[in-house]
Amino acid sequence: MSDHEHDHDHEHGHGRLENALGKARRAVEHLTHPTEHGFSSLDADAVFELGHDIADTKAPQVEIGERWDARKFNAKLVNPANRRKLSVIIVGTGLAGASAAATLGEAGYNVTTFCYQDSPRRAHSIAAQGGINAAKNYRNDGDSVYRLFYDTVKGGDFRSRESNVYRLAQTSVQIIDQCVAQGVPFAREYGGLLDNRSFGGVQVSRTFYARGQTGQQLLIGAYQALERQIAAKTVTMHTRHEMLELIVVDGKARGVVVRDMVSGEIETHFADAVVLASGGYGNVFFLSTNAMGCNVTATWRAHRKGAYFANPCYTQIHPTCIPVSGDYQSKLTLMSESLRNDGRIWVPLSGEDKRDPREIPEAERDYYLERIYPAFGNLVPRDIASRAAKNVCDEGRGVGPGGLGVYLDFADAIQRLGRKAVEAKYGNLFDMYAQITGENPYETPMRIYPAVHYTMGGLWVDYDLSSNIPGLYVTGEANFSDHGANRLGASALMQGLADGYFVLPNTINDYLSAGPFPKVDATHPAAVEAVEAVHSRIDKLLSIRGTRTVDSFHRELGHIMWDYCGMERTEEGLRKAISRIRELKTEFWSDVNVLGTNEELNQALERAGRVADFFELGELMCIDALVRRESCGGHFRAESQTEDGEALRHDDEFAYVSAWEFGGEDGKPVLHKEPLVYEYVEMKQRSYK
Amino acid sequence: MALKALMAVSGLIMIGYLLAHMYGNLKVFAGQASFDGYAEHLRTLGEPILPHAGLLWIIRVVLLAAVLGHAYSAFSLWSRAHKARGGSKRYQTSKSKLGVQRSYASFTLRWGGVVILLFVIFHLLHFTWNTIHPGGAADSPYVRVVNGFSVWWVVLAYTLAMVAVGFHLRHGMWSALTTLGANTSAIARHRLNLLAYAVAGVVTIGFLLPPYSILLGLVT
Amino acid sequence: MNITVRVWRQPHADAEGQMVSYEVPDVSEHMSFLEMLDVLNERLTMEGDDPIAFDHDCREGICGSCGVVINGVAHGPQQTTTCQLHMRSFADGAVIDIEPWRAEAFPVIKDLIVDRSAFDRIIQAGGFISAPTGTAPDAHAAPIPKNQADHAFDAATCIGCGACVAACPNGSAMLFTAAKITHLGMLPQGQPERDSRALGMVGQQDEEGFGGCTNIGECTAVCPKGIPLETISRLNRDLLGAMLHGSR
Incomplete structure (x- = not known):
């Protein structure tokens, strides 16, 4: 479809709004694209290109309740003796990363993990307060896997994938068992049984909790399992290491470039598969409830290497x-x-x-x-x-x-x-x-x-949690999968652990069974290129010696994002944001002041690299928000609301996942749509009246 | 870690001995015959199963082992702690040198222990081996005690030593019981601390009663 | 308010360090302690001085990353994490001494950052329950009395910040180790490995170069989570039990 035809489609649905906002937008557009004229150039298409549709091909086409079992049965297995010959890199040690590392280590794979903190126990999963959902129905209050599935799809405002959500509800039950066995001290009643509470307007009590520190207790459980595997030498842990580049060899993810944050050494690590469990990107707003170090670099670098970034505009505001x-x-x-x-x-x-x-x-x-x-x-x-x-x-x-x-x-x-x-x-x-x-x-x-x-968006993955780059898997908040446009309370912990303990360890074998893949080392051109890219970026950041600190840029970016891509988004605001982010990014690369050298512990340098990626992500978020001319879940477009000011979805046009392909340094991002089909839950408009 | 158990057990043995010793000392109030008889009885205790002074020697051997064990573990743990905390110049700041909540007794545990060790040597020279005789020598233990404590500086030395022992026991007894696993709840902690205060108080006062009574002429 | 900070500056692990004074004017009492350092760092950067390196992450008192000795007290005057300490705890004109945790087992990496990986190795030596993924029975299979679960939870709130070690006059890590041993030892799931856990973790703790505990209680007095001293006695119990059982 050409840009022009596409414009036309959009105008049909939004002609009225277009006119209403036309004047203001024209003014902005004039600033953004002074050389372009006419109505078509006002459309969102000016900032993106449309690619082919995509689909998940891994979920078996059977009854939804049978899909996960069917997939586990279809997936090729790796026999225990061969697992020792296979290696997996995992980036991030939060719930999704630590649980995956521990489980894959137990299974006998050679696992290498990285985290930027000084200990895997400090990942930001630790800060989750409320609880974790599971369809245990211990309360006999009518809860079931199906109800958890239904609530999650509805809560996600019908923008998540049914297969994935159903599996999430199924595995939720096992998560609680697993955590209790590890010694997670969930709240209990006097009879010694687990206590539950209700959460987020749901009518059943299915939330398990450990006072106000559920995330901490679950993470410590996963951390202990991980440390046990480190002691057993199945997992090698690198703390204070930050992933700065993905190494893709012959179309397959085969390794990462990391920086030792103490010595500054740039290292390469290779494996048969790479898992990103690096969390969300809420820090693009500078001020958020995320930890100071949370960043998008690992997933963004993967995106730049070809991985699709899905639904970046879906952010949750508390x-x-x-x-x-x-x-x-x-x-x-x-x-x-x-x-x-x-x-x-x-x-x-x-x-x-x-x-x-x-x-x-x-x-x-x-x-x-x-x-x-x-x-x-x-x-x-x-x-x-x-x-x-x-x-x-x-x-x-x-x-x-x-x-x-x-x-x-x-x-x-x-x-x-x-x-x-x-x-x-x-x-x-x-x-x-x-x-x-x-x-x-x-x-x-x-x-x-x-x-x-919280950010619902993330790297696009299929039912196996594989990104579109073979061998690159994404788990937890880093992927886009289960929450649609809005995450329900107590569901983030559930998803992180479901992915790490139960889903990934049962799907990654399907890919690894074809391995071990030909050995790659640091001399491979792809590795050399990736290391070179990292070095030149660092050198550039250290050589600018401008007049503004990294934080001052980050703060300004945050203000732009909050004002225009925050709780309420408008076409006009988003366009303004895109142009301002571009200007700010240019200024950053010519005026940032990062002192010191690479060969030392240099916190300003770490932050500079992250902020540089936030600029690019922020722009994509605005583009995604611009293209999605509907309101759904955490994405509220002022142009698309009911008379009562409620979010108004446009299922006819926007019932799809937006999977963005990197368009090159100066190119436009390419939008791939994954149509969402609802076979089991009927799509309805949310209502509170 | 075994060192700490050794420390605790040897310390408790010595506390038991101190209590018995204190009881014997208080015999001084019952007069010379009673006191000297008690001293002699210690030697005949356990006869005829044990030879003359047999039990006393057993006690001496056990005590010596306890002292050696206590001192050995103390010095090993001391040197390890010194290294572990990062040497003597730990923090540059001159603030909060007294800690957040720590007791004087915990501060003086180690140097207090050294003081007590030196005192014990003096004490043995004085009363057990009879090598020094401030106030005049005598065959009767009772007379030696009365002679000794009639000298003001001897009483002073004993006072300082007993205060040191009191502080040492205040923290040491609590610490020993905790090391052996007795501190299992907030109430238990409260009780253990009370017990440590009580034992420290009883031992200090109990040992100081005879010297002061003698110095003040209440016992002659 | 205007304050002066005296900060330990040490460019790298092998360098000599020293205290350096900085004036920090216009401090708001609502700033957190770390935000005060942020402001100072912004200024240092613009003046061309190396900003002060310090560990921090969640800034809501739960991750355990932050922690410095403030005026000789680990985490400063309030019993909380450094990130939750606010400048209103200090007087106008105050001179504040800021130093890294000090312990043989926590070598300084740079300025106020120390290496606490010894804690991870203590956990590796037994601070877990061996429950491979997928092997768990139903969560309700073994009821646990509420008070027992609550005790386990109290110990499990440890954030591994290391303040206990920094405050301990013996440089001991007993409170940290004891918190984990109590957490897992209070639960029925933790019983099978109770002996090996105590022996392993305490053995590793000694190997890392931490000192022995003399039950002074400075650790619990600075612990942001108020882990009680009783946990140490529980550890001792488990350890003596394990030694008597002759396991290992």
Whole structure:
């Protein structure tokens, strides 16, 4: 399909919106593409090309409940003696990486793993608070694999793949067994059995938890299993190593280039297959709930080597985070959403009102969620709550430093339930808030603001978790697979462990059975080229010696992303963002200041490399958001909403996965669509009324 | 690690001995005959199964082993800790030298132990081997005790030593029991600490009663 | 507020280090301690000075990456991780001494960064339950009394930051090791390997060059997760038991 025909298709569906926004957009377009004129150049196509459709070919075409068993049976096996001759590289040691490394090590493969932290136990999975879902139906409340599957597909706003989600629900059951056997201290009842709670508006209680530190406990379980294999010498661990390039030989992923972050040495490592379990890319926003070191480099480098990047625009924004307190802010901290059960959210009626919140009379407060959504009030879904907060702040009515915050007030709850009851229910969250802000939430209303929290997008994978590059597998948050356009609470931990413990170890054998592949070493042209690329990039970064720090660029990129590719996206904003990111990227490469050398521990250099990749990713996110002219899950296009301001999907046009192919340094990214077919769950519009 | 068990067990043996020793000392209040009789009885205890002074020698051998074991493990662990913490100049800052919560007793455990060791040598020279006789020599242990403690500096030396022993026991007893696995809950920790205070207090006061009574002329 | 920091600067493992003073003006009391260092580093970078290297990652007190000795106290004046310490804990005009963890087994890599891989090796020596993937019985097969599970959890909250070692006058890692031994030893799943775990982990701890414990309690007083001292006694119990059983 030529660009032109494609334009036409799009206009049909969106003619009205196009006209409404036409004027503003033309102005922007003029800045972005001054040489192009006419209506067609205003379309998103100016920034991308359309490629052929793709499809998952690995899920067997049988009844959905039989697919996983069928796939395990069809997949070629590797006999135990041969496993010793096969090697696998795993990048990242979070839930998805550590569990895969431990399991493949137990199976007898030679595993080499890398993490940028000083210990695999520090991966950011550790920070997950809430819990992990599993269709155990221990509560006898009507839960089942099918219901978990259904909830997840629906929660993902019908933008995930049915086969994968069903398998996720199936394996969820085994995960809990596995973790308990490892000694994960899940919460228990007095009878000694596991406790469950409900989560995220789901009607059954299927969430297993370990106080507010479920991620920590699950990761420590996987970490211990990993360390056990390291002791058994089936796994070789490299800490403080960062992957900077993928080595592709004859079309197959065969190795990685890593930098030893202590000595600066650039090393090559080779294997029969490479697994990326390097997490999400929320840090493109600079401020997020991600750890400081979370980055997209491993997956982005793979993308540049040919791996498709799917649905990059799907980001999840969490409404109850502790707001920014000043320009120095380095990260954001999430507080459990459960606070909205008893807290009331408000801002002053007038933006001029700078009084102490306790002195503002009822009549001069705007409980805006209760006002706009009388039925659900403060308990509207995450995305609605987040957007509403942004809107009142945009109106100039935000509170606290920088006007980016809204009150979450427990005064009523304390009056109604008593301080003791509130303390028992929310004590730890209040303590956390007090520790960070220095304010006493029992006396003054808390301030909250939304923050980026999880990214549903990631490298495209098929049912086997294989990317489109043979031998390159992607697990956990790094892939795009199971959450569609929105992830349900307590499902990230489930997916990471399902991928690592149960899925990958049963699919990668199908590929490895053809191995061992011809030996490759550092002298291979592909390896030489990759190492050369890494060196020249580092040399370039160190030679600029400009006038701005890496962080100042990252912050600015974050602002652009937050303003235009955050909670609410518009065609105009996204176009503006794309051009500004391009400008900023150019400025970065000519004016960044990275001191020191490569041959030392150089944290500024590490960050510079990551930020450089964030520019490219950020641009692709905006392009993806621009092309997807519908609202779905975490992606809200202002042009596509119902009269009530709810997200409006366009299933006729956008029921597909956007898998982006790298278009070359100065080329346009190529969009491959994987059509989504729903055989088991009927596609419906989300509704809360 | 076995060193630490050795440390704890030998320490507890010595605490047991100290309590018995203290009990004997208090006989001084019952008069010369009782005290001297007690000293003689120690030698005949266990007869006729054991030879004369047999039990005493057994006790001496066990004690010597405990002292040697205690000292050996102390010095090995001390040198290992010194190396492990990164030498004597650990932190450059001059702040918080006293730690966050640590007790004086824990600070003085090691040097206090050395002080006690030196004292024990002096004590043996004085009363057991009878090589030095401050205040005048005598055949009767009772008279030797009274003579010795009539001298102010002897009492002072004993006082310092007993205070050192008190601090040593305060931390040592708690630590020994913890090392042997007795500290299993917050309540157990509370009780062990109380016990350590109690034993340290009883031993210190119990040992200091006779010298001060003698110095003040209550016992002659 | 305006403060002065005196920071341990050491370009690399083999270099001599020293304390270097920096003025940090206009510090907001709402900054976290690490954000104060970020601000200082931005300035140092623009002045052409090597920024101060320090470990940090999640900045929400759970990953265990961060940790420096502040005015002689591991993680500083609040019993929390360095990342959760805020500048409001310090007075205007304060002079703050910042040093890396010090222990033979934690060699300095650069400035405030130390090598804590010894902890990983202690875990390798037995800090796990051997439960290969796929072998697990149903999660409800063995009920565990709630108080036992809670005790195991309390010990399992250890974040492996190493403050216990930095604070211990003996440079001992007992609290870290004991937390893991207590976590796994409190659970029925952990029983089969209880002896070998105690012997292995403590043996490795000695091999790494950590000191012996004298039950002083500085470790637990600086532990951001408040791992109780009792765990050490539990370790001792398991260890003595293992020695008496003559395992290994």
